[in-house]
Amino acid sequence: MIRTVLLAVVAAISLGISVASFGQAYPSNSGLQHVQRTLPERLGYPADTKLLIVHADDLGMAHSINAATIKAFERGLVNSGSIMVPCPWLPEIAGYARSHPDADLGLHLTLTSEWTFYRWGPVSSKDQVSSLLDHNGYLYLTESEAASHANPKEAEAEIRAQIERARAFGIKPTHLDSHMGTLYQNKALFETLLRVARDNRLPVRVSKEWFASTNYLSSIFNPNDIAIDRIVTMGSGVQAGGWSKFYADALKGLQPGVTEMVIHIAYDDDEMRAATIDHPDWGAAWRQRDLEFFTSDSFRRLLQENHIKLVTWRDIGKAQYPER
Amino acid sequence: MIRTVLLAVVAAISLGISVASFGQAYPSNSGLQHVQRTLPERLGYPADTKLLIVHADDLGMAHSINAATIKAFERGLVNSGSIMVPCPWLPEIAGYARSHPDADLGLHLTLTSEWTFYRWGPVSSKDQVSSLLDHNGYLYLTESEAASHANPKEAEAEIRAQIERARAFGIKPTHLDSHMGTLYQNKALFETLLRVARDNRLPVRVSKEWFASTNYLSSIFNPNDIAIDRIVTMGSGVQAGGWSKFYADALKGLQPGVTEMVIHIAYDDDEMRAATIDHPDWGAAWRQRDLEFFTSDSFRRLLQENHIKLVTWRDIGKAQYPER
Numbered sequence: 001m002i003r004t005v006l007l008a009v010v011a012a013i014s015l016g017i018s019v020a021s022f023g024q025a026y027p028s029n030s031g032l033q034h035v036q037r038t039l040p041e042r043l044g045y046p047a048d049t050k051l052l053i054v055h056a057d058d059l060g061m062a063h064s065i066n067a068a069t070i071k072a073f074e075r076g077l078v079n080s081g082s083i084m085v086p087c088p089w090l091p092e093i094a095g096y097a098r099s100h101p102d103a104d105l106g107l108h109l110t111l112t113s114e115w116t117f118y119r120w121g122p123v124s125s126k127d128q129v130s131s132l133l134d135h136n137g138y139l140y141l142t143e144s145e146a147a148s149h150a151n152p153k154e155a156e157a158e159i160r161a162q163i164e165r166a167r168a169f170g171i172k173p174t175h176l177d178s179h180m181g182t183l184y185q186n187k188a189l190f191e192t193l194l195r196v197a198r199d200n201r202l203p204v205r206v207s208k209e210w211f212a213s214t215n216y217l218s219s220i221f222n223p224n225d226i227a228i229d230r231i232v233t234m235g236s237g238v239q240a241g242g243w244s245k246f247y248a249d250a251l252k253g254l255q256p257g258v259t260e261m262v263i264h265i266a267y268d269d270d271e272m273r274a275a276t277i278d279h280p281d282w283g284a285a286w287r288q289r290d291l292e293f294f295t296s297d298s299f300r301r302l303l304q305e306n307h308i309k310l311v312t313w314r315d316i317g318k319a320q321y322p323e324r
Numbered sequence: 325m326i327r328t329v330l331l332a333v334v335a336a337i338s339l340g341i342s343v344a345s346f347g348q349a350y351p352s353n354s355g356l357q358h359v360q361r362t363l364p365e366r367l368g369y370p371a372d373t374k375l376l377i378v379h380a381d382d383l384g385m386a387h388s389i390n391a392a393t394i395k396a397f398e399r400g401l402v403n404s405g406s407i408m409v410p411c412p413w414l415p416e417i418a419g420y421a422r423s424h425p426d427a428d429l430g431l432h433l434t435l436t437s438e439w440t441f442y443r444w445g446p447v448s449s450k451d452q453v454s455s456l457l458d459h460n461g462y463l464y465l466t467e468s469e470a471a472s473h474a475n476p477k478e479a480e481a482e483i484r485a486q487i488e489r490a491r492a493f494g495i496k497p498t499h500l501d502s503h504m505g506t507l508y509q510n511k512a513l514f515e516t517l518l519r520v521a522r523d524n525r526l527p528v529r530v531s532k533e534w535f536a537s538t539n540y541l542s543s544i545f546n547p548n549d550i551a552i553d554r555i556v557t558m559g560s561g562v563q564a565g566g567w568s569k570f571y572a573d574a575l576k577g578l579q580p581g582v583t584e585m586v587i588h589i590a591y592d593d594d595e596m597r598a599a600t601i602d603h604p605d606w607g608a609a610w611r612q613r614d615l616e617f618f619t620s621d622s623f624r625r626l627l628q629e630n631h632i633k634l635v636t637w638r639d640i641g642k643a644q645y646p647e648r
Contacts, residue, residue, distance in 0.1 A: 063442070063598040088412050092441035092598065117416035118387070123461065125450040136492060137447065168460060271595035274387040274416065 039229065039258045042319040043311060051311045052303070053228070053260040054294060056081040057108055058179070060090040062118075064272040064284070068291045069265045070096055073103065075295040077303070078265065079310050082108035082177050085162035086120050086139065094169035104312035106175035106202070107166055109159045109193070111146045111182040113139040118275040123161040129154040147185030155183070156192045163200060175313035177205035187216040194220060201321045203313055205260065207231045226320045229257030234264075234290070236281040243289045244298065251302040258311065263290045363553065363582045366643045367635060372580040375635045376627070377552070378618060380405040380589045381432055382503070384414040386442075388596040388608070392615045393589045394420055397427065399619040401627070402589065403634050406432035406501050409486035410444050410463070418493035428636035430499035430526070431490055433483045433517070435470045435506040437463040442599040447485040453478040471509030479507070480516045487524060499637035501529035511540040518544060525648050527640045529584065531555045550644045553581030558588075558614070560605040567613045568622065575626040582635065587614045 040049040056069045060083045072078035083093055083105060097105050111132055113119045119138040122129050126137055131151040133139065140146040166173060176197050178184060183193040197204040206227040211217045221227065232250045234243075250261070266272045266287035276283040293299055303310070317324070364373040380393045384407045396402035407417055407429060421429050435456055437443045443462040446453050450461055455475040457463065464470040490497060500521050502508060507517040521528040530551040535541045545551065556574045558567075574585070590596045590611035600607040617623055627634070641648070 063595050067594065067598070088442050088444055089598075091443055095441065117419065118412050119415055120412055121445070125452075127449040127451065136489065165460065267594070269595075270391065270591070270593060271387050274391070 038256075039226065039316075039319075040256065042226075043258070043315055045309070048256040050254050050256050050306065050308045051258045052254070052308050053080050053258065053311060053313065054078045055260050055262050055313075056265045056290075057177075057262060058082075058084060058264055058266075059093045059105070059108065060084040060087040062087075062266065062271055062275050063089055063092065064266040064269050064275075065089075065264075065287070066093045066096070068267045068287070072265050072291060072295050073100075077299055077310070078263070078294050080104040080106070080174075080312050082106040082175070083166065083171065083173075084108045084110045084179055085166050086110050086113075086123050088120065090165075090169065094166070094171055097172075098170040101172070104174050104314050105171060106177060106313055107162060107171075107173045108177055108179045109162055109183060110179040111139055111150065111155060111158065112141065112143055112180050114141050114180065114279075115275050116278055122158050123165050124154075124158045129158050131155075132158055143180040143182040143185055146180075146182045147189055150182075150189060152188040152192050155189055156196060159183075159192070159196055163196070173200075173202060174317055175203045175205065176200070184210070184214075187220070190216070191220055194225065198225075201317075201324050203316045203320050205231075207260070224320060226316055228260055228316070229255070231260045231262055233262040234286075240285070240289060244293055247293055247299070248302055251299075251306050251308065254306060254308060258316070263294055265291045265294065267291065362580075363550065363640075363643075364580065366550075367582070367639055369633070374578045374580050374630065374632045375582045376578070376632050377404050377582065377584040377635060377637065378402045379584050379586050379637075380614075381501075381586060382588055382590075383407040383417045383429070383432065384409065384411045386411075386590065386595055386599050387413055387416065388593050388599075389413075389588075389590040389611070390417045390420070392591045392611070396589050396615060396619050397424075401623055401634070402587070402618050404428040404430070404498075404636050406430040406499070407490065407495065407497075408432045408434045408503055409490050410434050410437075410447050412444065414489075414493065418490070418495055421496075422494040425496070428498050428638050429495065430501060430637055431487060431495075431497045432501055432503045433486055433507060434503040435463055435474065435479060435482065436465065436467055436504050438465050438504065438603075439599050440602055446482050447489050448478075448482045453482050455479075456482055467504040467506040467509055470504075470506045471513060474506075474513065476512040476516050479513055480520060483507075483516070483520055487520070497524075497526060498641055499527045499529065500524070508534070508538075511544070514540065515544055518549065522549075525641075525645045527637055527644050529555070531584070548644060550640055552584055552640070553579070555584045555586055557586040558610075564609070564613060568617055568620075571617055571623070572626055575623075575630050575632060578630060578632060582640070587618055589615045589618065591615070 038047040040051055041047050054077060056078050058065050059069055059081050066089055069081055085107060121138050122132055126133060131149050131154045178193060183189045193204060203226055207230050208227045209230050238246050264282055264287050266284060268284040268288035272284035362371040364375055365371050378401060380402050382389050383393055383405050390413055393405055409431060445462050446456055450457060455473050455478045502517060507513045517528060527550055531554050532551045533554050562570050588606055588611050590608060592608040592612035596608035
């Protein structure tokens with residue numbers, strides 16, 4: 001999940017308000033204004049192409065998530081996802097990654113353990129990352145607790161350990177992002193994320209819109225880093241009956257550039273209901289609605305009717321690191 | 325699960341062979357021959373009473389196990405269970421333990437992580453228990469790997485950490501046992517288990533029958549330690565159609581003394597099928613059969629017709645530590 005950083009954006013989208021955007025240029029103080037080509041052009045498309053990544057978060061967290069997301073991958077319209085390495089079902093999704101080497105799978109770097117009945121700890125040795133742990137030895141429940149307690153050096157050690165374990169399981173990540181947005185919560189953590197991403201020559205989930213909501217992003221970004229244009233994700237204000245309309249409106253109004261739809265797929269089954277108990281938002285029924293919409297014929301039609309093409313983080317990685 | 329140590333016993337039971345038993349007296353070299361009263365007498369029953377603990381293992385491992393076992397507890401005939409502290413669903417079963425303080429819940433001390441797609445690590449900091457971990461940083465897949473690699477001091481640190489975490493979650497364990505029997509695999513590990521149990525003034529799962537299958541048990545046991553008379557558990561040789569007959573035969577032939585039926589309850593659902601994939605024994609359908617038998621009217625009738633009374637590990641703990 002990505003939550004806090006996106007709330008303003010989500011709220012704006014939910015309300016139908018046009019979200020502030022830097023369009024095709026970075027702010028002048030970013031030192032990036034010499035990058036003239038738009039992201040669609042860097043990806044080999046005309047500048048006004050509407051490109052979309054349909055990205056499922058939280059793989060590895062639960063069997064229900066793995067099974068439902070794999071079903072959506074096989075349906076063909078959900079074309080990217082990211083994996084939570086500290087979670088117990090990592091081996092299951094790692095098996096999928098090994099048998100589907102072309103799948104666009106990144107790592108959903110995880111510094112939180114947010115559920116009431118179902119918890120996990122870090123990949124690192126606990127005494128080396130004590131600033132990341134609650135009194136029970138699990139990762140913190142919320143992104144704000146995690147970010148306020150995290151020693152950035154320990155956060156860096158932990159996310160490097162997550163990448164190392166993923167590679168040991170045969171996962172070849174195409175991108176990095178941050179579960180619940182913890183690594184976007186402050187400048188030190190975001191610098192850590194970017195440093196680790198650059199060292200691994202991987203693109204990282206950053207939206208140009210976020211430059212408007214922080215006072216540090218533009219000073220950290222450099223000319224080679226790629227920010228996609230915008231992210232659309234379901235917020236907590238949408239009722240079950242409004243699900244399709246939320247996504248349909250977003251697709252009908254999609255602007256040129258690269259948009260990522262960040263979605264959360266699972267079955268509304270016993271495991272997922274228990275894991276997400278007392279969390280209606282991002283809960284089991286909530287995720288089943290994402291499964292249904294993103295495997296539907298109406299989603300396929302909306303893509304066709306609105307001339308939206310799918311791209312992946314692998315494509316973006318090749319643009320960012322063409323020599324790789 | 326308890327596996328290896330019990331295989332000979334299980335095989336014998338499966339074949340209808342009478343298992344060697346020390347009856348009411350310990351071997352003469354144990355120094356325990358002065359304990360004259362039988363265990364039923366120490367529990368306040370006539371010496372020839374048939375007493376039974378119906379014990380569900382593996383609580384905390386999966387939601388499916390927690391939910392199905394709680395259902396069996398509420399049915400009233402499964403009257404004891406033990407919890408795997410390192411597993412991700414610990415908080416769920418801990419919530420049940422806090423709201424049911426009279427429940428007979430012990431700790432299923434865990435030094436293995438045996439499934440293919442679903443794994444966990446230790447409670448301790450990894451660099452302090454490296455002898456317990458496989459190359460991925462999880463607990464070993466099998467009890468034999470775990471026992472052969474384990475430094476007993478690290479095993480002791482880990483099981484003490486598991487007890488500490490359980491207490492931090494408000495669990496007040498009534499007994500200790502060992503998942504997959506890892507702590508019964510060699511003398512050093514069994515001494516560790518007994519030392520930790522004595523320090524915590526808790527009874528531990530030991531059967532008098534096991535004295536026949538090891539060359540060290542009798543030299544470690546002391547007069548205050550309690551061994552129950554025997555353990556009955558489903559082995560791998562029984563087909564689905566023979567489930568009820570296996571248990572019915574065991575109940576009809578039950579001898580006086582304290583017997584523990586070690587059972588494994590879960591639903592045959594998606595979570596459990598995926599967790600136990602490629603393990604038909606101790607798998608999802610296997611566990612659903614235990615749920616069905618031990619919540620059945622026929623089990624209730626077998627208890628009545630064979631004059632079998634239920635006792636708990638709490639009762640045994642009070643006999644072993646009356647001053648507690």
